[in-house]
Amino acid sequence: MxxxxxxxxxxxxxxxxxxxxxxxxxxxxEAKSIDMPFDSDxxxxxxxxxxxxxxxxTQGDHVGRAVIVSWVTQNEPGxxxxxxxxxxxHRKHHATARVTIYKYYNYTSGFIHHCTIKHLxxxxxxxxxxxxxxxxxxxxxxTPPAVGxxxxxxxxxxxxxxxxIISIRKxxxxxxxxxxxxxxxxxxxTHYEMNPVKGQAVLYVGDLSYADHYxxxxxxxxxxxxxxxxxxxxxxxxxWTAGNHELDYEPSxxxxxxxxxxxxxxxxxxxxxxxxxxxxxxxxxxSAYIIVLSSYxxxxxxxxxxxxxxxxxxxxxxxxxxxxxxxxxxxxxxxxSYHYMEGETMRxxxxxxxxxxKVDLVFAGHVHAYxxxxxxxxxxxxxVNGECTPVxxxxxxxxxxxxxxxxxxxxxNNMTMPQPKxxxxxxxxxxxxxxxxxxxxxxxxxxxxxADGFAVRADSVTFFNRYWHPIDxxxxxx
Ligand SMILES: *[C@@H]1O[C@H](CO)[C@@H](O)[C@H](O)[C@H]1NC(C)=O
Ligand SMILES: *[C@@H]1O[C@H](CO)[C@@H](O)[C@H](O)[C@H]1NC(C)=O
Ligand SMILES: *[C@@H]1O[C@H](CO)[C@@H](O)[C@H](O)[C@H]1NC(C)=O
Ligand SMILES: *[C@@H]1O[C@H](CO)[C@@H](O)[C@H](O)[C@H]1NC(C)=O
Ligand SMILES: *[C@@H]1O[C@H](CO)[C@@H](O)[C@H](O)[C@H]1NC(C)=O
Ligand SMILES: [Fe+2]
Numbered sequence: 001m002x003x004x005x006x007x008x009x010x011x012x013x014x015x016x017x018x019x020x021x022x023x024x025x026x027x028x029x030e031a032k033s034i035d036m037p038f039d040s041d042x043x044x045x046x047x048x049x050x051x052x053x054x055x056x057x058t059q060g061d062h063v064g065r066a067v068i069v070s071w072v073t074q075n076e077p078g079x080x081x082x083x084x085x086x087x088x089x090h091r092k093h094h095a096t097a098r099v100t101i102y103k104y105y106n107y108t109s110g111f112i113h114h115c116t117i118k119h120l121x122x123x124x125x126x127x128x129x130x131x132x133x134x135x136x137x138x139x140x141x142x143t144p145p146a147v148g149x150x151x152x153x154x155x156x157x158x159x160x161x162x163x164x165i166i167s168i169r170k171x172x173x174x175x176x177x178x179x180x181x182x183x184x185x186x187x188x189x190t191h192y193e194m195n196p197v198k199g200q201a202v203l204y205v206g207d208l209s210y211a212d213h214y215x216x217x218x219x220x221x222x223x224x225x226x227x228x229x230x231x232x233x234x235x236x237x238x239x240w241t242a243g244n245h246e247l248d249y250e251p252s253x254x255x256x257x258x259x260x261x262x263x264x265x266x267x268x269x270x271x272x273x274x275x276x277x278x279x280x281x282x283x284x285x286x287s288a289y290i291i292v293l294s295s296y297x298x299x300x301x302x303x304x305x306x307x308x309x310x311x312x313x314x315x316x317x318x319x320x321x322x323x324x325x326x327x328x329x330x331x332x333x334x335x336x337s338y339h340y341m342e343g344e345t346m347r348x349x350x351x352x353x354x355x356x357x358k359v360d361l362v363f364a365g366h367v368h369a370y371x372x373x374x375x376x377x378x379x380x381x382x383x384v385n386g387e388c389t390p391v392x393x394x395x396x397x398x399x400x401x402x403x404x405x406x407x408x409x410x411x412x413n414n415m416t417m418p419q420p421k422x423x424x425x426x427x428x429x430x431x432x433x434x435x436x437x438x439x440x441x442x443x444x445x446x447x448x449x450x451a452d453g454f455a456v457r458a459d460s461v462t463f464f465n466r467y468w469h470p471i472d473x474x475x476x477x478x
Pocket of ligand 6: 206243244365
């Protein structure tokens with residue numbers, strides 16, 4: 001194992017001088033990405049009549065002082081109350097959930113509860129309980145520190161099989177996408193949990209359950225996914241982005257309303273950022289300002305998403321939140337033949353703004369591989385001038401595709417050749433990454449493939465903040 005890793009690093013070193021970027025020669029062991037069966041241990045129902053299941057939390061306001069707690073009960077609505085208390089206090093508080101159900105073809109959901117807990121203290125551990133005796137279940141979470149420019153924070157980034165994250169900071173998060181519910185997905189989630197550093201928030205770049213892979217979009221697979229990831233989602237916020245597998249648009253069986261299961265099951269704090277739609281919104285967390293976009297909602301001129309983003313970007317105060325990060329599902333810079341150019345129309349609409357407002361990083365999923373771009377922009381084209389090639393641009397974000405979480409569709413290993421100059425590193429592997437924000441100028445970033453030992457960084461960069469420290473941080477200088 002050790003020998004193979006060293007050998008691989010040598011290849012990388014050699015390759016990095018040849019052309020614009022690196023196409024990793026690492027070949028992942030061929031393994032089947034098949035869904036875990038219904039009777040798998042990870043899908044087991046919690047014991048007890050009507051016990052709360054599929055518990056998940058997400059940020060509930062703009063700054064991190066609120067949490068949305070969601071869960072499902074199968075037999076009857078049950079209790080709508082969340083009881084919560086700060087770990088160092090005995091004073092218990094109560095908040096009330098709203099209950100919703102939905103039907104999809106011939107499936108009827110359980111009772112889906114959503115409860116927003118507000119006015120929490122920053123950087124504090126809270127316990128919470130849901131359910132009715134004797135099936136009360138208790139969980140806990142930790143709120144983020146107050147928003148501020150030099151608050152260290154680490155975000156993890158995960159693709160297909162939810163991978164593990166490495167970080168040495170106290171605050172850790174994960175950015176994941178395209179997880180699914182295969183054996184690989186379980187491996188990724190397991191690796192993440194086994195990390196000695198405990199993540200505190202997940203940035204999830206879309207494609208959750210892949211229920212639509214089944215005939216009639218078997219929505220029982222939304223339930224199994226909720227139970228599968230509960231061991232993480234009940235304890236730390238996952239910041240949701242909608243992917244194409246959340247559409248569940250199937251007019252042939254009468255399902256004409258896009259995103260129906262997703263929107264019933266998962267909540268976002270969209271109103272806190274002035275959005276009128278749960279599919280696009282923003283949050284502040286520690287020193288980061290995170291904007292979530294919807295690749296599958298209208299974003300052309302005059303549309304609600306366009307208008308919102310146009311008003312949103314000028315609001316970002318880099319003295320308060322130096323790190324401006326955007327999440328979307330379909331990547332703009334992707335040199336894999338799989339999903340090639342699918343993000344192009346949104347790129348044309350919004351890329352000039354990303355450069356103008358100096359977005360630091362853009363994370364996407366969708367493609368079942370890993371890729372990191374250089375800082376490039378492609379905004380000069382005006383129909384007649386022919387300037388339609390990406391150019392190096394230190395005001396531009398780095399684009400990272402982490403669509404490698406372990407879903408049922410398997411890996412995407414057919415890349416365009418030669419590797420375009422904008423592509424700094426690419427590999428068809430399952431893996432995960434960590435973004436360790438140190439202060440307003442520096443963030444360490446590393447990507448780890450699942451096949452390696454925990455500490456091996458297959459791709460690693462120090463990013464410099466575009467507002468406070470906009471010096472060249474490219475990795476493939478020619
Ligand atoms: C839904 O319809 C499918 C196909 O007709 C069938 O196999 C399945 O058992 C039905 N499920 C329910 C809950 O009726
Ligand atoms: C999933 O991973 C967990 C933790 O490693 C393990 O206990 C469980 O048996 C796995 N389940 C399946 C179906 O692979
Ligand atoms: C930006 O944030 C800083 C630090 O919190 C604050 O002092 C300043 O007034 C803010 N600027 C604007 C325009 O709100
Ligand atoms: C790889 O992608 C190219 C370009 O899209 C396509 O022509 C070719 O058929 C693909 N090969 C495989 C094996 O999928
Ligand atoms: C920011 O963090 C980097 C990396 O840890 C460190 O080298 C640098 O000195 C820090 N800057 C400040 C102002 O603390
Ligand atoms: Fe996707």
